Amino acid sequence: MRTRPGRASTDAVDITQQTIGILGGTGPQGRGLAYRLARAGQPVVIGSRTLERAQDTAAQVGLGLTGHSNVEAARHSDIVIVTVPWEGHAVTLKVVRKELEGKLVIDSVNPLGFDSKGAYALRPEEGSAAEQAAVLLPETRVTAAFHHLSATVLTDPEIETIETDVLVLGENRTDTDIVQGLIDRVPGLRGIYAGRLRNAHQVEALVANLISINRRYKRHAGVRITDL
Amino acid sequence: MRTRPGRASTDAVDITQQTIGILGGTGPQGRGLAYRLARAGQPVVIGSRTLERAQDTAAQVGLGLTGHSNVEAARHSDIVIVTVPWEGHAVTLKVVRKELEGKLVIDSVNPLGFDSKGAYALRPEEGSAAEQAAVLLPETRVTAAFHHLSATVLTDPEIETIETDVLVLGENRTDTDIVQGLIDRVPGLRGIYAGRLRNAHQVEALVANLISINRRYKRHAGVRITDL
Numbered sequence A, B: 001m002r003t004r005p006g007r008a009s010t011d012a013v014d015i016t017q018q019t020i021g022i023l024g025g026t027g028p029q030g031r032g033l034a035y036r037l038a039r040a041g042q043p044v045v046i047g048s049r050t051l052e053r054a055q056d057t058a059a060q061v062g063l064g065l066t067g068h069s070n071v072e073a074a075r076h077s078d079i080v081i082v083t084v085p086w087e088g089h090a091v092t093l094k095v096v097r098k099e100l101e102g103k104l105v106i107d108s109v110n111p112l113g114f115d116s117k118g119a120y121a122l123r124p125e126e127g128s129a130a131e132q133a134a135v136l137l138p139e140t141r142v143t144a145a146f147h148h149l150s151a152t153v154l155t156d157p158e159i160e161t162i163e164t165d166v167l168v169l170g171e172n173r174t175d176t177d178i179v180q181g182l183i184d185r186v187p188g189l190r191g192i193y194a195g196r197l198r199n200a201h202q203v204e205a206l207v208a209n210l211i212s213i214n215r216r217y218k219r220h221a222g223v224r225i226t227d228l
Helices: A026-037 A050-059 A069-076 A086-096 A128-136 A173-184 A201-217 B027-039 B051-061 B070-073 B087-094 B129-136 B175-184 B199-219
Strands: A022-023 A044-048 A068-071 A079-082 A104-107 A114-116 A119-122 A141-144 A164-170 A188-194 A222-226 B020-023 B046-047 B064-070 B078-083 B104-107 B114-115 B119-121 B141-144 B164-170 B190-193 B221-224
Touching: A022 A026, A022 A069, A026 A044, A026 A050, A044 A050, A044 A069, A050 A068, A068 A069, A069 A086, A079 A086, A086 A128, A086 A201, A104 A128, A114 A201, A119 A201, A119 B020, A119 B164, A128 A141, A128 A201, A141 A173, A164 A173, A164 A222, A173 A188, A201 A222, A201 B190, A201 B199, B020 B070, B027 B046, B027 B051, B046 B051, B046 B070, B051 B064, B064 B070, B070 B087, B078 B087, B087 B129, B104 B129, B104 B175, B114 B199, B119 B199, B129 B141, B129 B199, B141 B175, B164 B175, B164 B221, B175 B190, B199 B221
Parallel strands: A022 A044, A022 A079, A044 A068, A079 A104, A104 A141, A164 A188, B020 B046, B020 B078, B046 B064, B078 B104, B104 B141, B164 B190
Antiparallel strands: A114 A119, A141 A164, A222 B221, B114 B119, B141 B164
């Protein structure tokens, strides 16, 4: 029997009323997160570089989602999840910097390279994608989470619960508690605090190992923390 | 119900007859691994920089263990697990280079720093401790594993089974299969192939996150891979 480890009170924030904006929400990961959060009852808006793609994806997912430009999605959201490809990470954040001031951002980007031997971790100059976000968004509360979820699993409507843990990184306990509360709304997921942003790189990079595992065993591997 | 994912035949090697040498076997991690492997019926020898400490630890653990200098332990072993502190990693491997030629080495070292904010990952010049071992031991079959096991759990005789996964990295499937076979001998442990050595850094560094988890939740966190 799993337990949800204790955390500080987040009574000040009613997470169920917070609108979640998903930047890069038309990719498989963003679309999958949008679907799972909306299915759990969360208000969700999808952002994309092109309004039409965002609107198309929102219509395909259904569940009351709406599609917007990334700037408009950021403006209409209380909490923003960043799911753009690593190549578009810095440029996207610069575009929405103003709209994200004071807001809570959850960076889920995994900087990876691929060659004939499979996936390998890239090392951002700032240390990690999350630390790059913190540098580019000095007025924003930056956290990191949602790195290890399979888009295939997220988007499969036949899968009711996703029995896996989501590691949450951040500098501020109030913020990481809110992120954990959001994660816990999705059946099966469990948010676990896993350290400060300076320890985000290895969490992002571990996706290269999960890809190796998936190739070897033909599965959709996730991570569970034991003894919690 | 957990399964042990399929792997290539390792019939050529009867793992139960292989002597495991543990370099740095007097530290908590090395002592814990020595205890668990010997308790599972594996022949184990302990190596240390000082013969007396190795002999003392072997006598304390019991189970037929013997203590030796690192060089002698390497010479008497078929498979060698490296559990020295990161600071002693390169110097120890240089000392035993000749004795390790042709043998299978399992590097378990986590390069970490500590300050007032907790643990953080160090970045070895070669990419990881395991890749440093591969550079320093060109005639040795280098793999990496055993990064995420709690020494407290390993050494607690009351704990019969340790329900956690051990991620195994290496360049050669025959070798990683042997390491997985060794891991599977310990009740509860399950060896999972998790990629090549170029993806070892994040596995080593993830210990910093487990330390953060342990501090927050007061537990002995481990890792389990889901959907396997």
